[in-house]
Amino acid sequence: MQANELSEQERRQRCEALLDIMRARMTNRAFVADAVVPDEHYEMIIEAARHAPSGANAQPWHYIVIKDAAMKQRLGERFVEEQRARARLKMKFPTPSYEGMKTAPGLILVGVDFRYTRAFPVLNDGSELDRMYQRNAERILLQSVAASVMSAHLAAAALGYAVWWVTAIGQDAIQREFKPLLGVPDDIAIIDVMCFGPPLKASYKRWKRELGEILSWDRFNAANHPSDDELDEWIRKRRHKAMYRDASNVD
Template sequence: MMNSDFLKLVNARQSDRMYDESRAVEPEKLERILEAARMAPSACNAQPWRFVVVTDKELAVKVGKATAGLGMNKFAQKAPVHILVVEESANITSLLGGKVKDKHFPLIDVGIAASHIVLAAESEGLGSCILGWFDEKEIKALTGIPASKRLLLDIVIGYSAKDKRKKSRKPKEKVISYNRY
């Protein structure tokens, strides 16, 4: 039994793939979600991201169509909001540290920001799904994202039209150990 409100939030969050088309996402809820993303931690405080928020109905359908392909993500065409996460340049400290440690910190940082977005959405009573499969060129063309930039994620948000389901996760013994591998 979990006592923590945060753990309850984490447990309640799921990848939603069906949205109530009759309900728009309130701008104030979206603003709070985006503030959570903006405040996410990043290596050397580089904040190597830009969030392109698609709320226009017609554009959301077009972006959704560019996210659906080969039978994947068909539900994205009906999502009312798309938060497109674009990788921006890291600062020099993060770039140098990444070279030394052979890690591309912006990818890690964007993952952390994405986690903030979906947890914030859940806290606002909204469903979400993080998508990495989409026609990057098409979405860039639709939204004016420069060709030179990497569009890493499309996070769809809306009111879920499905009930919560039980999470399936590996047992903790398989993923957690203390002091030794």
């Protein structure tokens, strides 16, 4: 159905239905452990991921559904370790508990094939100019996979699941440990973990910036450009609330 075949009312209804799902997508980090995700749900979620746009239509992603309870335990334990390591490093990042990953009813690993940066506009001659294009190519790749993962999360939200997007898997050490266990080729990086399921406790809606704060018309609205000091203050005073409190508790 093309837009010009829809009445204005139909357009708005369709968009509102989509927005309802988007607004209801909320991060939760603990799920009902014995809930079972039917295969059809996994397939619907990956079907959504499959239709995502990507630079050069390269579709540089791969999804691995992890059903094996022992593997979930092992992954979750590794993240708990990572959480402890970060605390020792004094990063001051309010790292969450990863215990909930161990029994997440739905768990999908997202792989991305960085070789596809070659499919984007690059020179591949090692020159300074090439490095500039290579950096852009990496951004294209990451945006592509994010578009696909987001589609998957929205499909899971549409199915009524609470979702959890985990990127804390990027470190080389975790990659080296898990890729051989899962038969993941060297070229592919496991970039995300997607957990989902019925929530153990109701999800809560986190603070979102107001429309006017993120939207400019024709020209960037300088009022929405925080100074470095303001930004650092946001990190110091508000970040933890934005991450772990519902919107009504963030001033």
